[in-house]
Amino acid sequence: MSRPAIAEPRRAALPLRRWRTMTLAERQAWLAWLFLLPALLVVIAVAMIPLAQTLYFSFTDKRLGALEPEQWVGLENYRFLLSDSLWWTAVKVTVQFTVITVALEFLLGLLIALVVNSRFPGRGPMRAAMLVPWAIPTVLSAQMWKWMYNDIFGVINDLLKRVGLIEQNIAWLARPDTSLIAVASIDIWKTTPFVALLLLAGLQVIPDELYEAATVDGANRIRQFFTITLPLLRPAIVVALIFRTLDALRVFDVFYVLFGARPDMQTMAVYAQNYIVAFSDVGYGSAISVAIFLVIAIFVVAYVTTLKVEVQT
């Protein structure tokens, strides 16, 4: 984009006059910026400014509805965060939940996708029906499960007792050793269909010719799965895993409905919500938000680097 030297002094002139002296490439570059401008302004207004503000507030003692302006407190919020055992419990619970749910949702989702991808009578209604759990708002399904898990009148204890698996009622949501399993299975029940749908879309773009050719070459179904299906499904798998991991790390609703502010079953998002909404402590809440961002960033970097390694080998 070099400009003729003679145009230099005119740089300060009106844009319209400069416009006439521009080359086509220059004009196109300007136009591109012009068209991008509204989108950039929106991004700056709704993402960049709030982000910068969050970062700034995390170094202050800002409170909602406070009459006096906020004070700069330096790293005090972060110091308290790092020393707060409840925060570290929240991190542990969130990460455990993420690992369990993402792994099982992926395996079950893949299985379901393979099944509904094959031809069988009633396939259409089946595909629609499997999305029902996912279509129910989480707050509602969580409340429904909370009743099902109830130790006295819950249907789960009732069923298990009828088939003779347990003798005493189990307080699923009260016992520390069953709480995480209980909440993870709700999420798996709810979100596996979504993973299956993503993987199914991936399966459907694999051309049938490849399987036909493989059959002609004498490869059995298992061989076909590992050499054709899995490699070609990779992009869909990556999308599904990243979607689910990020969602699971930000989980709020199901924990909030089931456990409220129970100290040993808070996720990072519940911990943050408590300080920001219930305590109006925006300063400390912003520090928590920044910390959550960092934890999620670690996962993203981990995903991206491991997947890259696989691509190269």
Add this chain to the structure above:
Amino acid sequence: MRDMRPDRLAPDLLAVRFSRRQVLRRAAALGLSVPALSALLAACAGEEATPTQAPAVQPTATPTEAAAETPTAAETPAGTPTVITTPETTYSMDNPPEVFNADQASQYSGATLTYYGDSVGIGAEMDQALAGAFSEATGITINVVPKPESATENYAAYQRFFSAQSPDVDVMMIDVIWPGAFAPHLVDLSQALGEEAKAHYETIIENNTVDGKLVGMPWFGDFGMLYYRTDLLEKYGFSNPPETWDELEEMAQTILEGERGANPNFAGFVFQGNAYEGLTCNALEWLASSGGGRFIENGQVTINNPQAVEMLNKVRGWVGTIAPQGVTTYQEEDSRQVFQGGNAAFLRNWPYVYSLATGEDSPVRDMVGVAPLPAQPGNPHVGTVGGWQLAVSMYSRAPEAAIEFVRYMTSPEVQTWRAVLGSFVPTIPDVASRPEVLQAMPFLEPMEAVERVTRPSRETGERYNEVSTIVFQGVNQILTGQDAAQVLPGVAQRLQRIVG
């Protein structure tokens, strides 16, 4: 696929494998409904924006119910009669008490007030009837606006009005734990209504007095009490409800052992053990009735003391023995359902349970007794105070008219009318002992002598939510198995950080 930088990853994949059109086409082929489909696309769009959005997203997650929620909102009792006649008076919905201060209030005739009143049920109907009578007698127009039903949203709505110094609300209902937080924005009623205030329970007036300012007039009350099964006590040879916590423990144990054979779901005692405001109310009763103090007293954090440790460890011992293990997840309604379903001998709850547990369709309707909560020897019987007050906004354009409306609404006449027809617990002892009120709420009599204890919301003001969360999270940890002696020092330290 070759470019794996995080900012490129998701859009790249979407462009190659899952262009929106493709997703749409495939989804349509799958027979997805439109809402589900748009949700899917919205989900995709959200993720495309890279994880840097996360911190901004977290705080906006919508709570269903937050810690500010208090369990004091009065429920509409089922089957409340609409006309009750006593020898002297006939009480009916379309005949609210006479406006005794009409002469005084008429000087503000022409003013218009906005009143944030009850949101649903009989409370809302009564608001309309009372406001109508007041308007007719005084010429002051009253817009009755139902307040948000959830206490959390209600709190947030008032916070917005006050931070905007809005004159759009004049008179409002405030929860018993809000005076401390809202005091700077409320009119001091002690000049105008100081005489009337003397008739109310002293603890509630004290609760509503912040730095010498009376910021709200008590309107209806709430307190913790013990429900018990009269038939079971009789069956196992107990002539009276338990006096002390130890007695309750023994009785519950005896009844439990006897009943478990026939009903494996049977529990001795149920209460509110979930980590939420209700547990703070329960814990206050446990401590105040056993010499364990009231969390924060005279600006000092007192929660960590030997009596509190002993009492909370005793309660921990109940979980899984006389109380079901699930009690650490129970709120009011969970515990009520267990008791009302005939699955518990004792229940700690608020007065609203009375009309439900003795209602037509209740399996235990003829077997419900009410008593003060037990207390350890040498300590008073206590009940945590809940309930609602009427307050006047400082930004009101007609505060004098608003005060006259509050004077009428909180008067003994109106409280009697509301108690008889709506089962709203009066905040005036004289009203509580009237025969027609006792007929509607027989449990008021045994509760007369109970000491009403308040949560430390006045001292801690806008930080009360934080204080309560620290308390109920700590107590919940104890109930789920930790030693109170290990937990309470940490709780005290956190509280100290707020109290300063």
